Each structure stands twice: as C-alpha cells, then as structure tokens.
Amino acid sequence: MGFDLVPRPRSLVEGPGEVAWRLARVVVEPAWRDVVDLFVTDHVGLWPGGVDVAAAGSGDLVVARADDLDPEEYRLAVGEVVTVAAGGPAGAAHALTVLGQLADGAARVDGGLALARVRIEDGPTWPWRGVHLDVARHFFPVADVLRLIDLIAAHRLNHLHLHLNDDQGWRVEVPRWPRLTEVGAWRRSTPVGPELDGVDDLITYGGFYTVADLAAIRDHAARRFVTVVPEIDLPGHAQAVLAAYPELGSGEGAEVWTRWGISSRVLDVSDAALSFAEEVTTYVASLFPGSPVHVGGDECPTTQWSASARALALMAEHGFTEPRQLQGLFSTRVAAALRARGHEVLAWDEVLDAEVPPDAVVVAWRAVAQGAEAARRGFDVVMAPMQFLYFDWLNSAEPGEPVAQSSAPLATTWEKVYGYRVLPDDLEPEHRHHVRGAQAQLWTEYIATRDHLDYMAFPRLCAFSEVAWGTATTPEEFRPRLAAHLERLGAAGVKYRPLDAL
Numbered sequence: 400m401g402f403d404l405v406p407r408p409r410s411l412v413e414g415p416g417e418v419a420w421r422l423a424r425v426v427v428e429p430a431w432r433d434v435v436d437l438f439v440t441d442h443v444g445l446w447p448g449g450v451d452v453a454a455a456g457s458g459d460l461v462v463a464r465a466d467d468l469d470p471e472e473y474r475l476a477v478g479e480v481v482t483v484a485a486g487g488p489a490g491a492a493h494a495l496t497v498l499g500q501l502a503d504g505a506a507r508v509d510g511g512l513a514l515a516r517v518r519i520e521d522g523p524t525w526p527w528r529g530v531h532l533d534v535a536r537h538f539f540p541v542a543d544v545l546r547l548i549d550l551i552a553a554h555r556l557n558h559l560h561l562h563l564n565d566d567q568g569w570r571v572e573v574p575r576w577p578r579l580t581e582v583g584a585w586r587r588s589t590p591v592g593p594e595l596d597g598v599d600d601l602i603t604y605g606g607f608y609t610v611a612d613l614a615a616i617r618d619h620a621a622r623r624f625v626t627v628v629p630e631i632d633l634p635g636h637a638q639a640v641l642a643a644y645p646e647l648g649s650g651e652g653a654e655v656w657t658r659w660g661i662s663s664r665v666l667d668v669s670d671a672a673l674s675f676a677e678e679v680t681t682y683v684a685s686l687f688p689g690s691p692v693h694v695g696g697d698e699c700p701t702t703q704w705s706a707s708a709r710a711l712a713l714m715a716e717h718g719f720t721e722p723r724q725l726q727g728l729f730s731t732r733v734a735a736a737l738r739a740r741g742h743e744v745l746a747w748d749e750v751l752d753a754e755v756p757p758d759a760v761v762v763a764w765r766a767v768a769q770g771a772e773a774a775r776r777g778f779d780v781v782m783a784p785m786q787f788l789y790f791d792w793l794n795s796a797e798p799g800e801p802v803a804q805s806s807a808p809l810a811t812t813w814e815k816v817y818g819y820r821v822l823p824d825d826l827e828p829e830h831r832h833h834v835r836g837a838q839a840q841l842w843t844e845y846i847a848t849r850d851h852l853d854y855m856a857f858p859r860l861c862a863f864s865e866v867a868w869g870t871a872t873t874p875e876e877f878r879p880r881l882a883a884h885l886e887r888l889g890a891a892g893v894k895y896r897p898l899d900a901l
C-alpha cells in the first residue's frame with residue numbers, strides 16, 4: 400500500500416487517477432463542527448483562500464454520520480469531492496487525520512492539491528490504545544503534554560495515562576493538602592547517569608500542575624478524542640507524600656526520594672492514611688469528570704507493615720495470612736469511592752495478589768501472563784507488558800545508546816514492538832473479550848527533557864500505534880512506510896530516533 404499511512408488502515412483501494420482538490424467549503428452537521436474546525440486550522444497553510452464550514456448544501460469536503468459504523472469507524476473517499484462517513488465524531492476525526500496525512504505530502508496542481516483517488520474503510524481493533532507518561536520522576540510542562548497529546552491523536556491513539564505521583568515527586572495541587580506540592584513536589588537532588596553509580600546533581604528539582612493546568616490538558620485532549628486517565632499511585636511509591644505528611648506513615652520521617660527504584664516507605668494502614676488516599680484520589684478524579692481513574696497499586700513493599708503493630712492487628716481482624724493482602728484495603732476503598740462518582744477504575748496488576756476491586760480494569764505490566772490471568776479471573780485488562788511496551792528501555796543493545804532503564808542486552812527495538820500482538824497467545828477464546836487493548840509506557844527516571852522523550856517514544860510509538868490499531872504486518876513491509884512517516888514527524892519538529900542510528 401502506498402501513501403505511507405501510519406497506522407495502516409484496514410482497507411485501502413486506490414484509483415484510478417488523481418484529482419486536483421481545493422478545499423474552500425465543508426459541509427458537516429453542527430454537532431461535529433469542531434472536528435472540522437480543528438482539521439482546517441491544523442492544516443491552515445494548505446488552504447490559502449480560507450475555508451467556509453456549512454451545515455448543508457454542497458462542499459469540497461462532506462462529513463456525515465453513518466449508522467452502520469461504530470463510533471470510531473469511518474469511510475473516506477477521495478474524488479472531486481472528498482467524503483467522510485463516520486459512526487461518531489471520533490471516527491470523523493480519524494478520517495480527517497488520515498486526509499491530513501494525504502494532503503500534507505501532496506504536490507500543488509491547478510490551484511489544488513494533487514490527491515490520488517482512494518477509498519479507505521477503517522476502524523480500530525482495540526478500543527484502548529493508550530500512552531502512559533510518568534510526570535513524577537521528571538516533570539513535563541503543560542506545553543509538552545499538549546504536544547504529546549497532539550502526537551497521540553495523530554497516531555489515532557486514544558488514552559493518555561498520567562502518572563501524577565511517585566516517591567520522587569507529587570505533581571498535582573490539592574487545596575486541602577497544601578504540603579503535597581509545597582514539600583512533596585520538590586526533591587533535593589537527582590541521580591546523574593545510572594542510578595547505581597551514586598552520582599547526584601545536588602540541584603533542587605520539581606514542579607506541579609495547577610487545577611487550571613490539568614483542565615487545559617483535559618480539554619485539549621478531549622477535543623482530540625484522547626481521554627486523560629489520571630493516576631494517584633498509593634499506598635506504595637508514597638515517599639513524597641510522607642515527606643509532606645509524615646503522620647500518614649509508620650516509619651521515621653523522610654525527604655522526597657532522591658533515588659530511583661522502589662522505596663520501602665509506604666502509607667500506614669491507618670484510618671488517616673486510608674481516608675487520605677480516598678480523599679486525594681477522588682479530588683483529582685473530580686478534575687476529570689467521567690474519566691477512568693488509575694489507583695496505582697504497584698510495587699508496594701510490606702516491610703513497614705510487617706513491623707507495625709497496627710498493621711498486624713488489622714491482618715488478624717481481616718483474617719489475612721499475608722501482609723500483602725492489606726493493600727486490598729486501599730484499593731477496594733478508593734475504588735468504591737471512585738465508582739460511586741461514576742469513574743471506571745484501573746490498577747496495576749499487583750492487585751491480583753490481594754483483593755481486586757470489583758470491575759477494576761487490570762493494567763498488566765509485569766508480563767503477558769498477568770494479563771491472561773486477569774482475563775481468566777474475569778477482569779478486563781489493558782496489556783502493557785514491560786518486555787514490549789516500556790519505552791524507557793534501551794532502543795537497541797548497541798553500545799552508544801543513552802542511559803536507559805534497561806541494560807544491554809535487554810532492549811526494545813521498534814521491530815520488537817512491531818512484532819508484539821495485543822491478544823495473549825494462550826488466552827482461551829471465552830476470555831478474549833476481556834482484553835480492552837494495549838498501552839505504551841514512558842517512565843521517566845532517565846528521560847528528563849522533551850527531546851529525549853521524543854527519542855524514546857519515536858519510532859516505537861509509531862510501531863505501537865499500528866499494533867494497537869490492529870493492522871500491523873511485517874517489519875519489512877512497515878519499514879519504508881515508517882521511514883516516510885518519520886520524515887513527516889521530523890517536519891513537525893519531533894526529534895525521533897533515526898532508523899539507522901548507531
């Protein structure tokens with residue numbers, strides 16, 4: 400297939416011939432007008448005469464609803480008139496993203512754009528096509544997040560999971576708990592290079608989002624059919640919280656952590672700590688009405704609980720045999736509060752080791768097997784296995800790659816990402832409906848700048864987008880299309896990793 404579309408549509412039939420297409424007038428129903436306005440402004444340089452948008456009559460572009468299509472499905476036909484039929488506005492936005500890719504590369508003829516006649520029928524295989532960004536280990540300003548959302552939408556991905564707190568920083572303003580940002584958003588120092596080298600920069604580092612910042616991120620994303628999924632990760636990964644409010648822990652006071660890894664300092668299983676988790680998570684959730692919310696739950700060491708009389712008494716009260724089961728008290732309580740407010744709840748796959756909140760969606764990160772286990776146990780699952788979808792791992796095992804979370808020979812090449820398939824091989828047919836889709840993770844211990852984020856994300860995210868859309872073929876077929884697509888990204892200022900780097 401020509402046209403270098405990424406992700407590849409389900410079906411594309413070409414020809415015959417070309418049209419000289421000049422866009423002066425669009426017809427679209429009023430409810431979908433914003434989708435068209437965004438398309439027109441995003442490509443404003445292509446229409447020197449300006450573009451009118453009308454609700455009826457004739458146009459050079461006609462965008463209409465089709466009842467036989469799902470909300471994200473579309474048909475796009477390029478002829479003298481370009482027509483888009485879509486099941487919903489998200490499908491129309493996907494169609495216009497593809498039309499934008501065709502138009503951006505087109506030559507000018509007869510006062511118009513030379514477009515090949517083409518009929519595309521398309522839609523995603525997987526409803527959850529996510530990208531995760533850790534803004535806790537390194538903080539990314541609002542402008543960088545908005546730009547990432549644009550790139551997510553450009554790849555027809557549809558969720559941005561924001562990891563808003565960790566041991567090394569708390570990144571959301573919470574009015575009733577001001578020390579979370581006064582104290583918890585700032586760390587004294589950051590490792591330079593591989594953490595285990597023990598070299599530290601001794602420079603205060605931090606930042607956080609205001610309520611207005613998060614509203615801007617939410618609205619920018621919503622306009623592009625990207626759902627923002629906020630995560631408050633508790634009761635583990637809580638050292639920044641404990642630096643701000645030591646009374647929520649059971650050990651000695653601590654500073655915001657200046658190391659990577661897993662801190663053993665976790666929230667105590669006290670009424671105060673359980674209420675805190677519920678209150679801050681529901682507060683942050685309230686800034687994202689109707690969105691799914693992630694309650695974290697990964698990597699929660701139990702050493703402090705094993706040493707706490709209160710925790711041991713609670714274990715006896717609940718008949719728990721393992722301290723790990725105490726974690727279920729947090730996830731079930733916070734999840735119930737979120738559900739009561741209309742939020743779907745997600746959690747990292749460690750919740751499988753304690754009590755899983757009813758209806759929780761499990762984000763399977765440790766391996767594919769946890770995803771299959773969650774599905775077999777009746778939970779919906781988003782596949783995020785680190786071996787394929789952690790883009791903080793090395794791009795290649797060659798010497799010369801910048802420091803990353805993995806060490807050679809452990810590397811995740813774009814070819815490896817491209818070869819990943821969302822459905823676990825061994826998952827029985829009766830459990831497959833639980834697989835919602837997949838998500839790529841950008842953990843940022845070793846990603847401090849926007850340019851480096853680009854280097855780690857692209858081209859792996861391009862490969863991922865096609866895996867998640869469900870139309871991946873072979874690396875040999877994909878490579879030339881990817882090369883052309885990377886030029887497109889480069890023209891948009893993306894500092895991607897060249898295919899032949901190193």
Ligand code: TNX
Pocket residue numbers: 697698747764789791804842843844
């Ligand atoms: C594991 S995945 C983590 C993160 C780290 C990441 C580094 C998960 C739920 N926890 O805290 O940043 O590995 O790759």
